[in-house]
Amino acid sequence: MSEFELDLLLQKAFEQCERFGHPLDPEQKEILRSTLHQETRSNPLTQLTDEQRQAVLQFTQNQPDWKTSLLNDWLQNRDSGAMQFVRDRYGLAWLNSITAEDLAAYRDRETQLNIGDRIEVSNTLWEWVQDDDREWYICTVIGLTEAENSRNTRCTIRFENGQEYDIQGVYDWNRSNWR
Numbered sequence: 036m037s038e039f040e041l042d043l044l045l046q047k048a049f050e051q052c053e054r055f056g057h058p059l060d061p062e063q064k065e066i067l068r069s070t071l072h073q074e075t076r077s078n079p080l081t082q083l084t085d086e087q088r089q090a091v092l093q094f095t096q097n098q099p100d101w102k103t104s105l106l107n108d109w110l111q112n113r114d115s116g117a118m119q120f121v122r123d124r125y126g127l128a129w130l131n132s133i134t135a136e137d138l139a140a141y142r143d144r145e146t147q148l149n150i151g152d153r154i155e156v157s158n159t160l161w162e163w164v165q166d167d168d169r170e171w172y173i174c175t176v177i178g179l180t181e182a183e184n185s186r187n188t189r190c191t192i193r194f195e196n197g198q199e200y201d202i203q204g205v206y207d208w209n210r211s212n213w214r
Contacts, residue, residue, distance in 0.1 A: 152176045157212045
């Protein structure tokens with residue numbers, strides 16, 4: 036069902052509520068609209084091949100302002116390298132439709148850590164630094180505390196010097212701080 040058809044259906048429901056003497060206030064209407072649109076919306080990343088999706092996930096992980104970076108390439112008619120397919124095949128509307136939740140859904144699915152994995156972590160985990168001053172350190176995953184949802188998953192790492200560090204929200208809010 037298209038967004039337009041969905042909006043028409045919602046409008047009919049709102050009108051029925053009014054006819055039966057139970058009109059909805061604007062806030063209630065907006066809650067219903069946003070909930071229904073979220074539930075019926077599909078993740079735009081499902082349209083990609085595995086290789087394309089991996090390129091997007093890798094690019095977004097390494098570029099905090101990834102959409103801006105791509106748009107600047109397009110405006111200045113520069114090649115976007117491994118991401119050029121987005122411009123050539125999908126376009127601006129598709130690019131703008133991608134949300135952080137869409138990316139997280141695939142990152143969580145495709146990037147599950149295991150004890151013994153070697154990863155790099157950024158110093159932004161334990162100190163505030165400018166993006167230009169970001170440094171990466173090699174470490175080993177020595178513990179995982181999985182939770183029902185990814186927001187609460189913790190990961191314990193050990194640096195080469197023997198120090199250990201606990202990463203809260205390793206798949207969610209701290210995802211951009213390791214690779």
